[in-house]
Every structure is written in C-alpha cells, then in structure tokens.
Amino acid sequence: QVQLRESGPGLVKPSQTLSLTCTVSGDSISSRGFYWSWIRQRPGRGPEWIGCIYYSGSTYYNPSLKSRVAIALDPSKMKFSLNVTSVTVADTAVYYCARGDTMRPHYDYWGQGVLVTVSS
Amino acid sequence: QSLLTQPPSSSAAPGQRVTISCSGSTSNIGSNDVYWYQQFPGTAPKVIIYKSDQRPSGVPDRFSGSKSGTSASLAISGVRSEDEADYYCAAWDEGLIGPVFGGGTKLTVL
Numbered sequence: 001q002v003q004l005r006e007s008g009p010g011l012v013k014p015s016q017t018l019s020l021t022c023t024v025s026g027d028s029i030s031s032r033g034f035y036w037s038w039i040r041q042r043p044g045r046g047p048e049w050i051g052c053i054y055y056s057g058s059t060y061y062n063p064s065l066k067s068r069v070a071i072a073l074d075p076s077k078m079k080f081s082l083n084v085t086s087v088t089v090a091d092t093a094v095y096y097c098a099r100g101d102t103m104r105p106h107y108d109y110w111g112q113g114v115l116v117t118v119s120s
Numbered sequence: 121q122s123l124l125t126q127p128p129s130s131s132a133a134p135g136q137r138v139t140i141s142c143s144g145s146t147s148n149i150g151s152n153d154v155y156w157y158q159q160f161p162g163t164a165p166k167v168i169i170y171k172s173d174q175r176p177s178g179v180p181d182r183f184s185g186s187k188s189g190t191s192a193s194l195a196i197s198g199v200r201s202e203d204e205a206d207y208y209c210a211a212w213d214e215g216l217i218g219p220v221f222g223g224g225t226k227l228t229v230l
Binding site: 045046047048049051060061062063096098103104105106107108110111112113 | 122152153155157163164165166167170171176208210211212216217218219220221222223224
C-alpha cells in the first residue's frame with residue numbers, strides 16, 4: 001500500500017520561504033513512470049497544481065508560480081520536497097503531495113494534507 | 121477564476137439522479153480527457169472518474185462520466201447520503217501546459 005505524508009511548518013511569515021517534505025512509503029520514489037506532485041487548495045477553492053517532478057528528476061511547474069517554486073527529489077530518503085519563496089497571505093492553503101502515472105491530473109495516491117498559514 | 125467552470129452547489133433527494141457539469145474550452149476539455157474527484161471535509165480528493173468515463177476499481181457504478189465538446193458531466197444515479205461531498209473536475213490545459221481543476225460543486229443530499 002502506497003502512502004504519502006507531508007511534513008513541515010504550519011505557520012510561515014510573509015516574505016519568507018515555505019518548505020515542505022513528502023515522505024513516500026510502500027513504493028520506490030525512483031519507480032519508472034511516476035510523477036510526484038504538489039497540489040494546494042486555498043480555503044473554499046478548488047485544488048491548484050503547483051508542479052511535479054518525474055522519477056528522473058525533471059521538473060514541471062505551474063507558470064503562475066514558477067518563479068517562486070522549486071521541487072526536488074531525494075530518492076535515498078524516499079522523499080521529495082517543495083520550496084515556495086517570498087510567500088504572501090495568498091499562499092495560505094492546505095498543501096498536498098500526490099502520485100500520478102502521467103502528467104495528466106490522475107492522482108491515485110495523496111497525502112493527508114498540511115495546512116500552511118502565512119501570517120506575521 | 122478557474123479555467124473549468126462548475127456550479128457551486130447542487131442538491132438531490134436520496135434515490136434521485138443528479139448531474140454535475142464542468143465547462144471548459146478547446147485548450148482543456150475540448151482536447152483532453154476529464155477527471156473527477158470526490159472530496160469529504162478534511163480529507164484529500166479521491167479520483168472517481170478518469171479518462172472522462174472510466175471508473176477506478178472500488179468506485180460504485182452509480183457514478184458515471186461523459187464528455188462532449190468543451191463540456192463534461194458527472195452523473196450519480198440513485199444518490200445516497202454518503203455521496204454528500206464536494207466534486208471537482210480536472211483536465212490538462214494546453215495553454216497552461218499543466219493540469220487545471222474546476223472550482224468545485226458541493227452536493228447536498230436532502
């Protein structure tokens with residue numbers, strides 16, 4: 001059974017960097033063909049794709065966030081991470097990590113989500 | 121403002137059939153498959169329809185999906201109280217070069 005779990009600070013100050021980690025169990029993060037994604041959901045809104053990283057290390061980002069986002073893979077630790085720089089209150093959201101077998105929005109496994117609040 | 125438009129709410133009595141719409145454009149639904157997610161409060165979304173009309177194993181056959189042109193629909197026949205949830209459509213967008221989600225429809229079972 002594949003499981004994903006997000007971890008990181010629940011409170012970040014404006015202008016600082018939001019950093020989250022997703023720990024994967026039950027599957028190799030280096031398994032061929034999988035995309036490991038970050039998706040967020042702001043209060044009362046639909047999910048928003050942030051970006052993803054392929055098992056090979058190639059990254060793909062939402063153009064609206066690309067200048068502030070970085071996703072990295074750490075296969076040895078079965079983790080992948082998300083950094084969002086220069087955060088504002090608009091970045092307050094529940095952040096999810098998820099696994100997909102294509103870049104299409106077909107995510108078969110999700111983490112439970114972590115609420116990140118941007119506030120001074 | 122999402123690229124995929126859904127009605128914010130819908131309601132149905134138990135046993136009725138309900139349809140949730142998702143309107144897009146030629147850059148997303150018009151040229152790509154649609155995915156539907158079900159989300160209960162405090163939990164992650166779960167895919168219930170993929171590739172426009174396919175059901176993952178374990179999803180009841182009362183859920184069905186269809187697509188025509190730049191619109192898609194999720195139908196639930198014989199609605200049950202446990203179907204009360206938020207539903208989101210999603211599709212690849214050629215302009216964004218990435219996936220987009222609808223704003224969601226809250227289904228209330230009366």
